[in-house]
Amino acid sequence: MSGTDDKTLATSSSDDWTWLSRYTEARIALGRCGPGLPTSAHLAFQAAHAEARDAVLKPFDAEQFTAEIAARGWPALAVHSRATDRATYLQRPDEGRLLSSASEALLSEPRPPADIAIVVADGLSSRAVQVNALPVLEILLPLLAATGRRLSPVIVASQGRVALADHVGELFGASASIILIGERPGLSAADSLGLYLTWLPRRGRVDSERNCISNVRQGGLPPADAAKQAANLLARMFQHQAAGVSLARLPQLPPPEER
Amino acid sequence: MGFSHTLGGTTYRFGDLRTLLAKATPLRSGDVLAGLAAQDAAERVAARMALADLPLRHFLNEAVIPYESDEVTRLIVDQHDNAAFAAVASLTVGAFREWLLSDATDAAMLAAVSRGLTPEMVAAVCKIMRLQDLVTVSAKCEVVTRFRCTIGLPGTMSTRLQPNHPLDDPKGVAASILDGLMYGVGDATIGINPASDDADTMMRLLDMIETLRLASNAPIQSCVLAHVTTALKAIERRAPVDLVFQSLAGTEEANRGFGITLALLDEAYAAAESLGRYPAGGNVMYFETGQGSELSSSGHCGVDQQTLEARCYAVARRYRPLLVNTVVGFIGPEYLYDGKQIMRAGLEDHFCGKLLGLPMGCDVCYTNHAEADQDDMDALLTLLGVAGCTYIMGVPGADDIMLNYQSTSFHDALYVRKVLGKRAAPEFEAWLAATGISDARGELRFEPARLMPALPLLGAK
Numbered sequence: 001m002s003g004t005d006d007k008t009l010a011t012s013s014s015d016d017w018t019w020l021s022r023y024t025e026a027r028i029a030l031g032r033c034g035p036g037l038p039t040s041a042h043l044a045f046q047a048a049h050a051e052a053r054d055a056v057l058k059p060f061d062a063e064q065f066t067a068e069i070a071a072r073g074w075p076a077l078a079v080h081s082r083a084t085d086r087a088t089y090l091q092r093p094d095e096g097r098l099l100s101s102a103s104e105a106l107l108s109e110p111r112p113p114a115d116i117a118i119v120v121a122d123g124l125s126s127r128a129v130q131v132n133a134l135p136v137l138e139i140l141l142p143l144l145a146a147t148g149r150r151l152s153p154v155i156v157a158s159q160g161r162v163a164l165a166d167h168v169g170e171l172f173g174a175s176a177s178i179i180l181i182g183e184r185p186g187l188s189a190a191d192s193l194g195l196y197l198t199w200l201p202r203r204g205r206v207d208s209e210r211n212c213i214s215n216v217r218q219g220g221l222p223p224a225d226a227a228k229q230a231a232n233l234l235a236r237m238f239q240h241q242a243a244g245v246s247l248a249r250l251p252q253l254p255p256p257e258e259r
Numbered sequence: 260m261g262f263s264h265t266l267g268g269t270t271y272r273f274g275d276l277r278t279l280l281a282k283a284t285p286l287r288s289g290d291v292l293a294g295l296a297a298q299d300a301a302e303r304v305a306a307r308m309a310l311a312d313l314p315l316r317h318f319l320n321e322a323v324i325p326y327e328s329d330e331v332t333r334l335i336v337d338q339h340d341n342a343a344f345a346a347v348a349s350l351t352v353g354a355f356r357e358w359l360l361s362d363a364t365d366a367a368m369l370a371a372v373s374r375g376l377t378p379e380m381v382a383a384v385c386k387i388m389r390l391q392d393l394v395t396v397s398a399k400c401e402v403v404t405r406f407r408c409t410i411g412l413p414g415t416m417s418t419r420l421q422p423n424h425p426l427d428d429p430k431g432v433a434a435s436i437l438d439g440l441m442y443g444v445g446d447a448t449i450g451i452n453p454a455s456d457d458a459d460t461m462m463r464l465l466d467m468i469e470t471l472r473l474a475s476n477a478p479i480q481s482c483v484l485a486h487v488t489t490a491l492k493a494i495e496r497r498a499p500v501d502l503v504f505q506s507l508a509g510t511e512e513a514n515r516g517f518g519i520t521l522a523l524l525d526e527a528y529a530a531a532e533s534l535g536r537y538p539a540g541g542n543v544m545y546f547e548t549g550q551g552s553e554l555s556s557s558g559h560c561g562v563d564q565q566t567l568e569a570r571c572y573a574v575a576r577r578y579r580p581l582l583v584n585t586v587v588g589f590i591g592p593e594y595l596y597d598g599k600q601i602m603r604a605g606l607e608d609h610f611c612g613k614l615l616g617l618p619m620g621c622d623v624c625y626t627n628h629a630e631a632d633q634d635d636m637d638a639l640l641t642l643l644g645v646a647g648c649t650y651i652m653g654v655p656g657a658d659d660i661m662l663n664y665q666s667t668s669f670h671d672a673l674y675v676r677k678v679l680g681k682r683a684a685p686e687f688e689a690w691l692a693a694t695g696i697s698d699a700r701g702e703l704r705f706e707p708a709r710l711m712p713a714l715p716l717l718g719a720k
Contacts, residue, residue, distance in 0.1 A: 015707075020717075024424055024435055026422070026434070027655045028434060030656055032673075032705075045656065045658070056628050092593070187663075
């Protein structure tokens, strides 16, 4: 990115202030050929964009992911939103927030009630889920089970938006929900996972009623740390019976069950 | 009252002006999502034909959002200049398109009619124009504004240097500024989107740029694009605020979602002017807009997103801004799905803004979940250059590492200036030559020694 091989190219010039790069990750001092980018910087950009595009477009294998969770001894169910394909998902956020009628029927079958609904969804990066969701769940689920609260099976959703957890939580009559979802990829990271927590998840909740833990990935907020933060937040939500902006305004008391 | 048009043996009916405008608008994902788009291509063209037959006068009698319930509508109606409107008062929308394109209609005539046009009239004619029509008319418009640099002179294209940093680190921001200055970028403004919207952050960044400005004598104007209430706090604390920024929407309800009212903007405008940091008659406000922001905040009131975008410009022009730009591809694919939709919207926004008298720039950009790439941006950038776009963004390597989207780069600015023979603002060009960043012929020298006066920025803090 700094045009280090410029010297082999007679027609491009490096920018002799590459030392400025120590202050920022921004793409500075790239060098140039006429007004254009040197070939190496030009293709490096394309590689970063390709990674982001693939993370958005590669289908999420929900069945396979469900099997991996079940193999660890946690009940899991695969579901689908009302968005039938990726193009619809990208243009109709409303359809990504609701379960398909088949999935709604599946979750409406008689099941033990749950205090906390657990959801995993592809969101805008199937890669984020493939890479980072299991490492979060492996820490998070034992922490939540230890509180004695009843957990839903892990609901693994394709073409899901954050608010899909409202629909799921409603069907379980849950007091709280947590959804692990792929964030919109940037050029520098295509595998960021976001964790959204909602008190009394019901259809129609708005974003200010949620708490968010974002940039969960190796190189960002490590999955194990994110899992501990989420467990603490859930404890506070049960303590104060609230989430979102209203929870943020309440004093941060140490949750007794975490001490 | 309603409208109808018969096409191919089918009669299409449109219940009101709001519906007619929405059905006539080119296909885009946001209007489909809002449930406002035409059912099919034939209905869309029928709506355009009905719209073309509509007298411009009709727009003075039917509001798309009621006067009583929306302060943006009240602003549009109350600021309408009937004397300026006289030049086109007898025209239909279709004849207005031909009047705009006519060789006899020049920059002075377009400027003279501007205050007589409502955003809805401009949105309407825009819907029946091709890209080349939008380019032809935009290129005739002249809108000149001034702070330390004069923006919008014929033959110029300015750039906003956008040196964002995810932690608002002044040294990280400074490194990107220095890189941009070496590429001759930054005459419109050095404008930082802060990751953290608070007065302390804003003041830390403004103080850094002020130090650079005073040390280098550069004719730059700075802006931290925080919420207008943050700028008011910083002004109270005597921060060196050049431009006051705010994102705008086209309805009262959506503006409430942005946490603003016209009264608050009035207050911010007065506060910015009170600092007296600009030359007499200068301009102190900077606004951003973008199709889809009203829908995303559920404040669209059943109006299509391009018409709402034009209504933003009625709000903007009340404050005589130095700069206005649409962030066209930033809002996301649920509003503008792909490169084709982004390109059309960028040229529409530029056209509508210019015709309404604004110094219109464009953030030529896309997100990673849109069906778009650098080729689409090159096409839009080139078209906007030909259309006489006032300014574009300059982001290091086109990759904004704070906002996580792709805009235009310092290199892109060099490209468009080179192929179209465009120049920077004259004050900025003179400064580049005086410091030796460029040579006597205006060619950039890329000699890092020219950065030396700015180096304390990196060591001092």
